[in-house]
Amino acid sequence: MPCDMCGAESELLLAEIEGVRMQVCATCARFGKVLGKAPAGPSRVPVRPARPEPPEEPEWTIVADYAQRIRDRRESLGMKQEDLAKKLAEKESLVHKIEVGAFSPGLELARKIEKLLGITLLEKAAPGDAPSGVEKRGALTLGDIARLRKA
Numbered sequence: 387m388p389c390d391m392c393g394a395e396s397e398l399l400l401a402e403i404e405g406v407r408m409q410v411c412a413t414c415a416r417f418g419k420v421l422g423k424a425p426a427g428p429s430r431v432p433v434r435p436a437r438p439e440p441p442e443e444p445e446w447t448i449v450a451d452y453a454q455r456i457r458d459r460r461e462s463l464g465m466k467q468e469d470l471a472k473k474l475a476e477k478e479s480l481v482h483k484i485e486v487g488a489f490s491p492g493l494e495l496a497r498k499i500e501k502l503l504g505i506t507l508l509e510k511a512a513p514g515d516a517p518s519g520v521e522k523r524g525a526l527t528l529g530d531i532a533r534l535r536k537a
């Protein structure tokens with residue numbers, strides 16, 4: 387039987403690679419966790435397609451125009467900076483700094499302001515927005531392995 391990954395005809399092992407159970411040759415089995423010998427015969431474990439990349443930890447970023455959003459909303463609610471500061475349990479000077487864009491509130495404070503004012507200050511960074519060339523993943527993905535095998 388051919389290896390599920392590289393197609394090599396050899397004795398197969400049952401291995402879990404990236405969460406997918408496959409019957410692979412000893413070489414490919416090293417990319418995952420070997421569960422044991424592959425069962426002989428036609429009772430093959432169906433090969434599931436490689437699952438999509440696990441979602442990255444969502445990265446929240448503060449919107450670029452947070453200062454304006456906060457100020458506009460606060461003003462439309464008829465609040466003073468002082469009022470907002472009190473509700474946030476922060477200093478008025480901090481609210482001022484935020485509203486002039488001199489201080490970017492952290493995630494926690496931004497969430498508080500969002501709730502308080504009913505506005506959106508945080509957005510999930512789109513995957514494509516991440517600085518390019520930064521590869522967090524250390525292990526080879528199935529796609530990588532497939533590419534390596536084809537090369």
Ligand SMILES: [Zn+2]
Pocket residue numbers: 389390391392393394410411412413414415
């Ligand atoms: Zn193989």
